[in-house]
Amino acid sequence: MSTQIPEQETETETETDAEQESSQTRRVSAERTRAGMDQRAEDELSDADETVELKVFRYDPEVEGKKEPRFDSFEVPFTKGMTVLDALIFARDHFDSSLTFRHSCRQAICGSDALFVNGSQRLGCKTQMADLEWPVRVEPLPHAEVVKDLVVDMEHFYDQMESVEPYFQTEELPSGELDEQRQDRANREEIKMSTRCIWCGACMSSCNVAAGDNEYLGPAAINKAYRFAMDDREGEDMTEHRLNIIEQEHGVWRCQTQFSCTEVCPKDIPLTEHIQELKREAVKSNLKFW
């Protein structure tokens, strides 16, 4: 990997890739020459019953031949249960080791591989090739700056997430020193879905409003705010503080209920529902002062 962007997640990614490549080397123990790579690809392709075409977006401002965005086609042997991420990994390991994309857990929990697959935001590792129309088109997330190939700059998304103070804060501690701070079951149920966010940014990328208004908190951040505002243990003052954050000009009121985020969220979080509920909470808390 030739990524030289001094960003945390890119660096981690580089490590992951390096690790992966070394294990790959151990596994195949073939010489990692271009010819060896091609040979391996050819063998596996001819062994396969079925192959699928992958159209992948390529762009790299730092490489001469890649300054103009384009699509590269890769033919990949299809196997049962193959995900988009698996196909991308095959393409990278067999055809073009410079093909760049983030991934880590491969089980929809790290949130690093949200991609634009066949015109919709999905997690590469959670999307079955069999469920898609072929050829499969893979692009980086829309409405985010592309760093290289399928890697987009997530900084803005993370900033929005941070701005809602995405951590537990409370002034109401239990009296006894060793008491636990319990949450009742009903309240836990209420926030259950909202806790599942994996910070993948798919929702933000799908949102038309967020695309037009850079300051809009976005569905994920509002959902994060919901997760804590609805948590009874935080106490009233804190809840009010949270409502003040989400109520600001570029907060909940920007949402125009297009349901795009809810549609794409890989963790099935009812985002629009949460945003709507916060709108009502905001109105209720304001009416109190009349």
Place this chain on the structure above:
Amino acid sequence: MSQSYDRGLIEDFGRWREFSAGMWAWVLHKFTGWVLVGYLFTHIAVLSTATVDGGTYTATLQGLEQVLVVRFLEVGLLAVAVFHILNGIRLLFVDLGVGLGSQDVAFYAALVLTAAITVASIPTFLGGF
């Protein structure tokens, strides 16, 4: 967000074929809303002829009804108004947080109802021309 290269409309409205129900509902609601605002102006213009005297008002209306295009526009106006009302009711429920899981079904229902009402109105609007 700033782009290092131009992906153009592809990202938004160029992808209309991939829009889901909620997005279509939003687009149509905006569109019908603006049409209704536009209609409001012509509505006021026509109504204001009544400030001259009753005769002028009657003559204006009768004259307009003679024009075939106006009859068709009336059908269109009904369709637009009905959809805006029905989707408005859907949005009311969305705002109340009721049945958000069926918002797409509600949108399709609004479309079907609008179509039915519009078709049923055609004899009334175009009849006796």
